[in-house]
Amino acid sequence: MPQLNPAPWFPIMLLTWFTFSLLIQPKLLTFTTTNPPLNKNIPTKPTPWTWPWA
Template identity: 80%
Template sequence: MPQLNPNPWFTIMLLTWFTFSLLIQPKLLSFIPTNNPTDKTTTTKPTPWTWPWT
């Protein structure tokens, strides 16, 4: 069963992760997001639930 031989696949996986980590990820992280997150402040205080039997 050649698919269980980890010799070529482990090297390919490592090269792929190094490529992603060193080349692609910094390029993606350098993009400026178009919608900056804003702080969501709650100005209204929720009213407590009024139970009909109390």
């Protein structure tokens, strides 16, 4: 079964992984997000949920 032979696919996978990690990823990490996350004030104690059958 040719699917189990890793000889042609392993170097292709390594080349793709190195290309992504060394060339593409640093370029993607330099982009800034359009909507940066905000620090929201989380209430200290949430209100309990009243169950109708309790």
